[in-house]
Amino acid sequence: MxxxxxxxxxxxxxxxxxxxxxxxxxxxxxxxxxxxxxxxxxxxxxxxxxxxxxxxxxxxxxxxxxxxxxxxxxxxxxxxxxxxxxxxxxxxxxxxxxxxxxxxxxxxxxxxxxxxxxxENALSFPGWTLPGVMTAGCAQTLINVYRVLPGKRVLIIGSGNVGVIVGYQLMQSGAEVVGIVEALPSLGGYGVHTAKLARAGVPFYTGTTVVRAEGVESLERATIAQVDGSFKPIASTERTLDVDTICLAVGxxxxxxxxxxxxxxxxxxxxxxxxxxxxxxxxxxxxxxxxxxxxxxxxxxxxxxxxxxxxxxxxxxxxxxxxxxxxxxxxxxxxxxxxxxxxxxxxxxxxxxxxxxxxxxxxxx
Ligand SMILES: Cc1cc2nc3c(=O)[nH]c(=O)nc-3n(C[C@H](O)[C@H](O)[C@H](O)COP(=O)(O)OP(=O)(O)OC[C@H]3O[C@@H](n4cnc5c(N)ncnc54)[C@H](O)[C@@H]3O)c2cc1C
Structure with missing residues (x-):
């Protein structure tokens, strides 16, 4: 039976x-x-x-x-x-x-x-619920399935394959990738994908994390900082980037x-x-x-x-x-x-x- x-x-x-x-x-x-x-x-x-x-x-x-x-x-x-x-x-x-x-x-x-x-994993930090903060897979679905650009200036958190591939696809769709932030001291993705972004002049910030996101109605800027040996942000290294999109590619x-x-x-x-x-x-x-x-x-x-x-x-x-x-x-x-x-x-x-x-x-x- x-x-x-x-x-x-x-x-x-x-x-x-x-x-x-x-x-x-x-x-x-x-x-x-x-x-x-x-x-x-x-x-x-x-x-x-x-x-x-x-x-x-x-x-x-x-x-x-x-x-x-x-x-x-x-x-x-x-x-x-x-x-x-x-x-x-x-x-x-x-x-x-x-x-x-x-x-x-x-x-x-x-x-x-x-x-x-x-x-997809998320990452919580002050401002992470603002419109404009999303996972990398969400951004990939928007551009490649629905043909919608999530924003014009994008910060990617995470340098693994998902982060670098989605970063490149966002660039191909017309967005500017203002940086890729990686908490570890070295980059995670396959060289072939990372190299495409590096050749296009995208800065990689290793040993760095996102500290907060700010904006009134939606995301307007993100603050990043280098991390110490315990992955805690070092306040004196903070810098603020004007972005309307943050893509989380953290596993x-x-x-x-x-x-x-x-x-x-x-x-x-x-x-x-x-x-x-x-x-x-x-x-x-x-x-x-x-x-x-x-x-x-x-x-x-x-x-x-x-x-x-x-x-x-x-x-x-x-x-x-x-x-x-x-x-x-x-x-x-x-x-x-x-x-x-x-x-x-x-x-x-x-x-x-x-x-x-x-x-x-x-x-x-
Ligand atoms: C940006 C990116 C780039 C990648 N590049 C590569 C690459 O170059 N090479 C490579 O080999 N892999 C790549 N991958 C990885 C690859 O996409 C995944 O490993 C693969 O899709 C996993 O296949 P799966 O069938 O297990 O899951 P999925 O493809 O995620 O399929 C699971 C399906 O199950 C459905 N589902 C879930 N729960 C339910 C439920 N309760 N009821 C009904 N349906 C349900 C989902 O909606 C989905 O359709 C990449 C992934 C990403 C995000």
Whole structure:
């Protein structure tokens, strides 16, 4: 009986789309739910060429990857339900979904794959609630999805990939980036993205933080200052910049709401964004019928999210009898090889070690 219930995938970003594609290819019934009116998650906001190796779509723009995943899911005839927010799940694999904030339905799943992504971190300082202070992802959505420029003079807080990529895209959209502020002594993003801003003359303020934002109706200026060894601002180094927008690019935290409701155990791994569900090598959480993939299972990249989605899709299909042992093993081995290749280099090795720790811990508990 279990075999005839659908596998429910929540989140149609790169991770969820790939999981659903694998399940459908194996012949398993699958329903893919997403709260947005278009699938793709973060991919359609990403107009830059992806980093990584060519095999993993480096050099391809995020939205092009999104389009090809959508084409594949359409060809396969996957049941994609949009504008559908999942508001509850329980350990008995019952999923509560609300469509267009108007009607709700209860779906009984055979397996649940959670691909709900991550939430951007905020930073609080005097004036942070003024209109004009926003997260970098919000600014990216405004320019790349809605074609609206959030402001003319922008200060970016955080020099990781998100900060520098969004900074460059704001410049391309016609804004002036007056600076990138980074509390650490060195810059965080990939050199290729940082260099574009440096070449355009954008100043980088390392060892510096934002102290306050001021304005009457909305943001008019920001004060920044260097920090001491305990990251406390040094008052004598304060300087004020005229800006109408501050973009906070200070990290992401895995979205845990649904996995917590499903009863999945968690682990704290700062390298991957903080608290996240424990998972094994097949992306199975501590509740064996619930899988967690992509940023919700530790913040990495779209390329790793896609591979994790594939891994979970293949394993879930096999666990329901839709794939032979040999096929499952072959597909899992191929996917793991690609994942390992993605987790190399200075940034990748840290993520590789962190993931290995999560898998090891899942065997102990
Ligand atoms: C500025 C920027 C640049 C980046 N550049 C790159 C890059 O060059 N290369 C790269 O590999 N990666 C890049 N990334 C990272 C990449 O976008 C993410 O790692 C990737 O999108 C994660 O995929 P995901 O499927 O886990 O989550 P997401 O893409 O976030 O998708 C999650 C989906 O789940 C939906 N959802 C969440 N909760 C619910 C719910 N309760 N009900 C229904 N739907 C729900 C969300 O609305 C969303 O559509 C970048 C990210 C940013 C912000």
């Amino acid at each position: 279990e075999k005839h219930k659908p596998v429910v995938v929540v989140g149609a970003g790169p991770a969820g789309l790939c999981a659903a594609i694998e399940l459908k290819k194996a012949g398993a019934p699958v329903i893919l739910l997403d709260e947005n009116d278009k699938p793709g998650g973060q991919l359609f906001k990403q107009i830059h060429k992806f980093f990584g190796s060519r095999e993993h779509k480096a050099g391809t723009r995020g939205f092009t990857i999104g389009t090809s995943l959508l084409d594949e899911s359409l060809k396969l005839g996957i049941d994609v339900r949009l504008e559908t927010e999942v508001v509850g799940v329980d350990p008995g694999l019952r999923v509560w979904a609300v469509r267009q904030r108007a009607s709700s339905e209860l779906i009984e799943a055979s397996r649940l794959i959670l691909a709900t992504g991550a939430t 992401l935290t895995p979205s845990l709401e649904l996995s917590s409701l499903a009863g999945c155990r968690t682990i704290y791994v700062p390298e991957l964004g903080g608290r996240m569900p424990l998972h094994d090598e097949y992306m199975r959480s501590s509740v064996q019928e619930v899988y967690v993939v992509g940023d919700t299972a530790g913040v990495e990249e779209a390329s790793t999210a896609m591979e994790e989605g594939r891994l979970a899709g293949v394993h879930a299909a096999w666990s329901l009898g839709y794939m032979s042992d040999d096929d499952m093993k072959e597909r899992v081995d191929e996917t793991k090889q690609r994942l390992n290749a993605l987790r190399q280099g200075v940034f990748g090795q840290k993520r590789f070690n962190a993931k290995a720790r999560i898998i090891q811990e899942s065997q102990l508990r």
